[in-house]
Amino acid sequence: MGDSRLIQGRYRLLEQIGRGGMGEVWSATDESLGRRVAVKCLKPLGPQQDKHFIRVLRERFRREARVAASLQHRGVTVVHDFGEDDGVLFLVMELLDGRNLSQLLEENRQHPLPVDDVVDIAEQVADALAYTHRQGIVHRDLKPANIMRLVDGAVKICDFGIARLGADIGFTSRLTGTGVAMGTPHYMSPEQISGGHVDHRSDLYSLGCVLYEIATGAPPFDLDDAWAVLVGHRDTPPAPLRTHRSELPAAFERIVLDLLAKTPEGRPDDAADLRRRIVSARTGPVALTRPVRPGPPPTRPARLPSWTRGMTTGHKAAGAAALRTTPHDPSAGLTGEWTSPAPIGPIVPGVPTDPAIPFGPAPDLSRPAHQRPAGNTGNTGTTGPAGSGGHGRPTPSPEQVAVLLSRHDAGLSLGRLGRWAEAGEVHRAVAAERAELLGPDHPDTLASRYELGFTLGRTGRATDALREFGAVAEGRARALGPDHPDTLAARQEMAYVLGQLGRHAEAHQVYAAVLASRERTTGPDHPDTLRCRHNLAFNLSRLGRLEESHRMAHEVAEARARLLGREHPDTLVTRYEVAYTLGQLGRWSAALAAYREVAAARAGVLGADHPDTLAARYEIGISLGRLGRSAEALELYRDLVTTRTRVHGPDDPETLRARHGLGVNLGRLARWEEALAEAREVCALRERVLGPDHPDTLVSRREVAVSLGWLGRWSEALAVYREVAGARERVLGADHPDALASRNDEAHCLEQLGHHAEAVELYRRVATLRLRTGTRA
Template sequence: MAETRLIQSRYRLLDVIGRGGMGEVWRARDESLGRQVAVKCLKPLGSQHDQSFTRILRERFRREARVAAALQHRGVTVVHDFGEHEGVLYLVMELLDGRNLSQLLEDNKQHPLPVPEVVDIAEQVADALGYTHQQGIVHRDLKPANIMRLADGTVKICDFGIARLGHDIGFTSRLTGTGIAMGTPHYMSPEQISGGDVDHRSDLYSLGCVLYEIATGVPPFDLDDAWAVLVGHRDTQPQPLRSHRAELPGFFDQVVLDLLAKAPGERPVDAGDLRRRILHGRTGEQPQAYGHVRLAPPVLVEHPAGTHPPRLPSWTRDMTTGHKATGTAAAGFPLPDHSAGLTGEWTTGTDLRALPGSFPAVRGERPTPSPELLSTLANRHSAGLNLGRLGHWEEAGEVHRAVAAERAHALGPDHPDTLASRYEVGFTLSRTGRAADALREFGRVADGRERALGPDHPETLAARQETAYVLGQLGRHFEAHQVYAVVLASRERTMGRDHPDTLRCRHNLAFNLSRLGRLEDSYRMAHEVADARSRLLGATHPDTLVTRYEVAYTLGRLGRWEEALRAYGEVAQARATSLGSDHPETLSARYEVGVSLGRLGRSAEALELYRALVDDRTRVSGPADAETLRARHGLGVNLGRMARWEEALTTAREVCAIRERTLGPDHPDTLVSRREIAVGLGWLGRWADALTVYRQVAEARTRVLGADHPDALASRNDEAHCLEQLGRGTEAVELYRQVATLRQQRGAPSGQG
């Protein structure tokens, strides 16, 4: 970005005014309007980051832009524009003339700010938060570096970079699963730390931490060790502000202590309530009683006997201690702290005077593992994830199984980190064809997460959803439907209908409905999800296109092939533009275009498409790749439809031979190719040869799938038809009778013959 200097032929970058872990902020000139602006740019990501990681960062930045651009209040930084230029995402904001609160404290040599200034800042921030909360937006990262005081005295909240819509709680937590640290521990609410429900009252707690610091010169828990800070937020009542600074007014002391209540319900109801209390205090009026008076010395919060406080959640694994308001950061863009990450269990009854350092083991509890061991296990877990991304599922599974065993020993079987490893074990099992084993593993993870986190926690629901997916792999679609329905109801209740995780569940449910034969229901649901994803993510977003693909598939199942052809064509074109012409998902959509053309009787067009697809698949993946062979199979089918049966038979034999060698003689794809050989032989009048091949297919399917499986029954029907062509009518009738009986038995209620 520095080399281009000019963005979209409009914004000329002048000099850097701030840097952070995700990017940098420039002072720039808007050449169109002749005004100075601030441009925040997302750093280009190098080759060391995989595409999934890059996409998460980009989605997070775009989310920031959309949320911030919707806010119009004098107490919130104005966003003028956002977009992408040469692969770099940017956000154009008003250029602020002032200092953030962190810098003001540094300017004041870490002494507290003047009392009138502190109270004025509190009132202005409360007013701005009242507005943003009414819009359904929670900031989630309020801290001194994100609050600016301008030269004219105006106070503005900056950087809604990790804000989230109120009904969309949970989405950013999912994004942070990749290790992107969110929030700063010195200013995080207890519920934010423990992974509980987060709403506007979490912002009020964070504001309480900020006000405490600018009023006294120190944060409420002035500890350098991240563990101690987190435990302080969770377990320790803060000292009254006036124990640090006697001249602070009593009303302000009480307001801040109420903001720092451990339970959200004990804090002010909302930012409007907070602002009214500050106004009453400034004017000397006596408002009604608010909350409880908390002027006692610091004490540890007791937990009921036999219970444990929440553990440190797994998403804090890569969180650093963060910055107190030391003034070492540029306005609105704090520099990252690279101290050691956190993981492990909470402990109870720990004397804070034993900190900093590792917690001592409490008698009767699991000893706290060493930071070195936890770091090693976290690195090995990441290595397993990388192996999976490369498609090395067997090796990834071995790594995750070993890490899961060690984490269970060190942290406990229900620790979030242990369950995270076991979740990945289940994932690798499902990707290596061991669906039954994966089902058991996901079931254990879901039960463990429900015990530790609750039935509606996003991680619990993720495990339940994978359980449903594996049930579908096993052909147990009715059971999968039941699980999906329960998960969907929970997601809609706790996250909202348009939350990305809710939409993913609805997509999977639509897919499963089509496998249950409920095609109209599947089509309606998939269409709704595709429209929602298009509205929220964009028409060419990969998730939108996946659902559009499912819509097209269901249209084909419904016999609406003209519509299916258009839908597949649109998906293929969009994927070629956004992912590239050789991307596997682009090639898959092109294959389905060919299927649709063939179904519409446009076999000549389908044939040309498949010839080009075979060439592309061979170039990208090789001649023996499963998808290359799938394209060659489609080519052979359309040769047959054009009555070019000798060529069709040759193609089917070549594909069958490679599939038998690479997949095995009884693999479903091999048997499909063998059946195509029999079809070609029949059309060439070689019915005796065709009968031999049809019987081979029927016997293999009966052996592998069972005598009453629909595919086995279809093969027996093929065999009976062949017998008819050979003039062996009696044998054909008897075989048809056997098939009818098996079909009737298969459809009979359980317990009946």
């Protein structure tokens, strides 16, 4: 219920699609007109803010929103409505289908955009600025993240009006407490930096920075320190674009360098003049150039304004791609997320731990534990000089080595049976004895520690697993070298565990480094290289870089099909990932077709009852639900429950997951009494099998409350929502996104019961926590 907030009784928020320093942007439904829109909500203002300041801000917002709503140009985002709801200022805008320039650069791996696209974007933005400047509107915060390229090629500038807020009253500095002036350091004009007079020519300078970046891949002053960036804008001539990219037309380079003149007088007169020059340079036989008209050189650098004091690190504008794990399903109504994104119990390789997220592959997800590469079985070789066990130790007897190898293999056998805790204790003991007998960096010792790390990950102790894999990677690098396959395998497991911990940016860095090493040492088509690329594609999707993820997964699937065959288990794992990214990109029909192909192939290769086959069938049900085909999804889940019960038993976590999906689709078909009964049964079984505070148990308990709400039994629903919220706070912390979502559910329930004051107070408490921690709604 907290997943679907209603603004002013008209705009139903569905999914957060952007987030920045000023607030959040949501996709929403205008329930009065039945159309999809975007709603931008400014950050709530806490009671610590000065009342006069809040009053001035609200008046300023209304004035600027009216101005933004009056702009009617194909290159400017259309504003439909604005207002205030429960203390939150909001704008309702057209919902754009495309990517901002930051996202396009990111998807292009920070390589510059094609020259024709750069020139076309420049012309369209200049045309839009010419219009807005004629209306007396200066943007003041033009940057790649505020310029959208739609799927049809049109370009639109976003955030007119909002970007201007506070130019006269210090809005940003008072909201953030940092004292940073309006603007983003990589795109600020010298006059903005110096606190001087800002007019339409400041926007032209910012546009010059944007064009420089999309044409070369980096902004004109691409420095790590914000102070250096600001001084660069103020004092340093930018390097000519063609020194970075020789194929750029000389005329276009001249235009961009003119835009980057240090004084407003040195730039084009206005955006209309700029557009004429771009058109002439694009179509004429000889590029038109404009003589540079720099102002008089300063005798000494002007002092930077006081708001720069204390600044240390600057960052380029980043895309608004959400770093989500389980995206909210707008079509799910009050059901929200189906399972938790962070399962704790034992995990079956190849089986999704979340219906919206396939289980993250270990370096070789498609193979059983005993076939995993890189040091997963005992190594009976020795290191060090002949006659020693390494580091001056006496050579161990063959009997001692054989006994430890036998115990190591016994640990592997326990793992294959899913008895991970017992396997871990065996590997821990063997690792300690091997360290004493052979030395801490001996390959056998490190192999046991590697397996210990693997069992720790399988029993939900990801932090401990990361420590073990890190130690193994360091030891193997010392003993075998940094590029040895065993060293890379340990580093790859480190990246996998970082992903389990939600540290996807760090995981990306490790995967990228391992991939570069693998490509250099074994070649691009080696199975280990492709396995690493598969994992990197998986991690990219968790970073929200879905287009890149889909492209890379598709390439890996094709390479594996070429080398191993289209129906090899490794190929099918990657084809599964391709289907996942299709779904996250909203291409659910294509995802459904891809999952069906994978399910059919796995049934032929692995058998109809294999866990991987059943996992693919489960994802078919997810896709059908996302396409609104709940009746078909319901029948699929009934059959899946029957199969899972027969193969794994009625209490198996995966059987219960299928039953949960069945219950959700009963609700989607408005069969709420049946949905409630199913949710209660599944919740009771999960509590007994997994524990009362397991994430899946809490998801089922929440589904009970959802059904109660739909049946109008709000008092009972409130009690259940409070149980879920309390458990999530106890386990995850009060500021965890799941805990905050539960408190929002509780507040919505209070509203339905007429307890409006309590509901408002709870909403405000949640908003304060989100603001303080930067947690996404």
